Amino acid sequence: MRVMTAIEIRNLSKAFGPVKAVDDVSFSVEAGTITGYLGPNGAGKTTTLRCLLGLVSADGGTALVDGRPYTALEHPLAEVGAVLEATSFHPGRTARDHLRVICTAAGLPASRADEALEQVGLADAARKRVGGFSLGMRQRLALGTATLGHPRVLILDEPANGLDPAGIEWLRGFLRHLAHDRGVAVLVSSHVLAEVQQTVDNVVIIARGRLVHQGSLDELTGNGERPVRVHSAEADRLVPALEAEGARVERPGDGVLRVYGVDAETVGRAVLDERVLVTELVRERSDLQAIFMELTREA
């Protein structure tokens, strides 16, 4: 199999009026891997994905699938599958008809509709109107829609929303199977790191439209160095003493210090010597959620 970049986003920007929804974002996704696209609500995830899919026109930069813009793909559903909002179905149409309409437009055989329903566990509901579906069933139907053409690239926007724990577990298995057994490139967005933590190989983190991290999950946890976190209204006064001990001090703001290169006892001694009132002094765990929060916190 040819190794090529399945998804490549380069310097992508999109503004809605004064809001810079996506601001100079670049990242890529390789075949056979699952990449989590993470960021709090309003970070710009959906806008990025919609630019990639040709639904929203970017102000600048490029977003390519298999080296081409989505709108230039001759048989898009055979190359890219996408799951966007959970509600994009006509409530009066049956699940099977929904898929068949798309099969017709995409030139796929109508039998694919039934296969896809089988694959996402909706065979029994095939002839029911989508209006009566639960959110979880809609998500399954959306996944069935996305995989109709056996695409090599799968893009999912918050697919876990509305799924119960069993549904999320099923989704994880489904995505792992597609990526690791079939070599599909998967890009999955979420505002909850924990949802995708166990599934993804790589993470891309975005906040306020800007990319704040791209790499493997291991890189995110920072292979090891765990800082001591100090919270104090008088944090400023501690810094010179700590630096005299050879510590490296990060100041993320709000009276918080993250102290690297010394142990907690050294920090405690500095606190005692400087007679500073601290409200928190703790060795940080490599808590992914905390790192995520830290990376994406409001400036």
Added chain:
Amino acid sequence: MTALVRSELQKLFTTRLWWVMLLVMLLFTGITLAVTIGFAGVQAQGGPALPGRGTLEFQQAAWTAGAGSSIFVMILGIVMMTGEYRYQTITTTFLSTPRRGRVVTAKLVAGLLVGVLFGVAALLLTAAAVIPTVLIAGGEVALLDGGVPRIMLGVVATSALYALFGIGLGALVRNQIAAVVGAIVWVFVVESLLTAIPALQDVGKFTPSGAAQSLIAVEVDSGFGAPDLLPAWAGASVLVAYALVFALVASLTTVRRDIT
């Protein structure tokens, strides 16, 4: 492109609205026919008698009954477009066909076909009512002469073109309720006034329904005097021009817009 047109027709025929609209359209046409048949030969107060059931004039008037169905086709056209935005299926549609111009073209073609279907359905109902009525009255049935083919063609063409008006309006307005209410107010209030009030007919004859009336115009004196209409060829041109404008509007408003 045929695949896309088939997909659009499939969209329409896998939901319930089309046959609700078809039934309402047939009901509307049926009522018009009943009135036409019921009042045939009746002497209006002080005016001349309406043509009797055996006459050619009666048949001409009756064959125009289907023309009133175009508003229902237009509503169907509106829903073909606005339904995609209302239920956000437009996302899926553009994902399978990212070249949006093709989607719009397929919708327009599908709309034309459905319009023809509705027009033909209205004609069949008309035939089922008119032919027995004429025979019972001892008249001679006119189908291929006496201006009847022109009226039939006018009914079908009007129906087909109104589907395009609906699609264009739907693409422009996108809000389903607003577009449907707007279309109804336009057809039943604005156009009715413009085409019915003699002083306004200079404008009224250039409206879509004014132009459509010229296609099916018959010389029946209803006591109000003959309406001021365009010649049939000019009416046809005006209708086609409207259809082209609406098709253009549908394309221009759909191709560039961000789908968020």
